[in-house]
Amino acid sequence: MTEHVPVMAGEATDSLKLRPDGTYLDGTCGLGGHGVLIASKLDGGRLIAIDRDESAIERARDVLGRFGSAVTFVHGNFGNLAQILDGLGVDTVDGMLFDLGVSSMQLDSPERGFGYMAGGPADMRMDRSAGYSARNVINETPEAELREILREYGEERYAGRIARAIVRRRLEKPIESTGELAGIIRGAMPPEGLRERQNPLRRSFMAIRIAVNDELGELGRMLEAAPDRLSAGGRICVITFHSLEDRMVKEAFLSRERGCVCPKDFPVCVCGFKQTLRVVTRKPTIPREAEIEANPRARSAKLRVAEKV
Numbered sequence: 485m486t487e488h489v490p491v492m493a494g495e496a497t498d499s500l501k502l503r504p505d506g507t508y509l510d511g512t513c514g515l516g517g518h519g520v521l522i523a524s525k526l527d528g529g530r531l532i533a534i535d536r537d538e539s540a541i542e543r544a545r546d547v548l549g550r551f552g553s554a555v556t557f558v559h560g561n562f563g564n565l566a567q568i569l570d571g572l573g574v575d576t577v578d579g580m581l582f583d584l585g586v587s588s589m590q591l592d593s594p595e596r597g598f599g600y601m602a603g604g605p606a607d608m609r610m611d612r613s614a615g616y617s618a619r620n621v622i623n624e625t626p627e628a629e630l631r632e633i634l635r636e637y638g639e640e641r642y643a644g645r646i647a648r649a650i651v652r653r654r655l656e657k658p659i660e661s662t663g664e665l666a667g668i669i670r671g672a673m674p675p676e677g678l679r680e681r682q683n684p685l686r687r688s689f690m691a692i693r694i695a696v697n698d699e700l701g702e703l704g705r706m707l708e709a710a711p712d713r714l715s716a717g718g719r720i721c722v723i724t725f726h727s728l729e730d731r732m733v734k735e736a737f738l739s740r741e742r743g744c745v746c747p748k749d750f751p752v753c754v755c756g757f758k759q760t761l762r763v764v765t766r767k768p769t770i771p772r773e774a775e776i777e778a779n780p781r782a783r784s785a786k787l788r789v790a791e792k793v
């Protein structure tokens with residue numbers, strides 16, 4: 485069951501400390517759930533709504549249409565945040581929100597190939613104009629690399645067996661559909677793996693999706709660029725669903741809070757790093773139990789917030 489309700493909506497929008505006349509960026513506008521909450525608090529302000537999925541932008545256009553020219557839509561990748569803002573002639577914004585991962589629309593559309601329940605082509609591209617899909621990952625990646633993808637991004641215990649089974653099958657003929665992929669993964673797992681509480685396909689599908697979309701790479705590029713594009717006092721809020729992502733966000737925030745990394749006995753700073761952020765959430769905020777009950781996808785969500793100094 486997936487939901488259209490935005491995850492940690494209240495927590496995230498409160499953390500942004502919205503000013504009615506401010507300029508805000510929603511880097512993952514998706515179905516516009518968070519976007520509506522932001523835009524409805526604006527009066528004279530602006531929302532820049534980005535998504536790398538063209539069909540999400542189409543949906544968001546419907547949902548956010550009533551806010552007229554207060555909302556600017558961009559089909560783009562938040563990894564290119566600086567270029568996107570340059571293109572709009574915007575120097576800094578007063579807040580940024582990123583709600584990572586896939587939307588329910590993507591998961592529930594069989595033709596997109598994200599869902600292990602839905603069936604469809606092995607695609608999983610968030611941006612359908614991109615040239616690299618799940619077909620490429622599963623049919624072309626060397627076995628050792630495939631194993632690492634499954635192990636690292638999916639924390640899949642049976643990564644070795646699954647990678648081997650994928651490679652064996654593709655020698656016969658290319659793997660084209662999520663149904664075939666699901667069958668291969670199931671067939672490679674020992675009975676105890678299939679008996680786990682979570683769907684045994686979940687981890688592998690997530691890992692392949694992360695690889696197809698270079699999700700960690702894009703997150704890294706965004707975290708690198710974002711602090712420079714925030715105005716003083718502006719906040720960056722990131723909701724993650726994966727421990728690797730959460731760690732990246734935590735470390736990026738901390739290193740920008742720490743600033744100078746020179747040894748204490750250096751008379752002057754030679755590293756040149758200056759503090760640019762202050763961490764607002766020492767520990768990540770997690771959804772309340774009631775939200776998790778209503779929306780199971782929220783279970784693994786973590787919100788981290790930092791403020792530009």
Ligand SMILES: C[S@@+](CC[C@H](N)C(=O)[O-])C[C@H]1O[C@@H](n2cnc3c(N)ncnc32)[C@H](O)[C@@H]1O
Nearest residue numbers: 490512514515516517518535536537561562583
């Ligand atoms: C969890 S959904 C966001 C849902 C949205 N907050 C809402 O309330 O409707 C994540 C969205 O982020 C988009 N996305 C993921 N990585 C992206 C990236 N690097 N750049 C831009 N959009 C991205 C996906 O296409 C997807 O639509």
Ligand SMILES: [Zn+2]
Nearest residue numbers: 744746753755
């Ligand atoms: Zn220094």
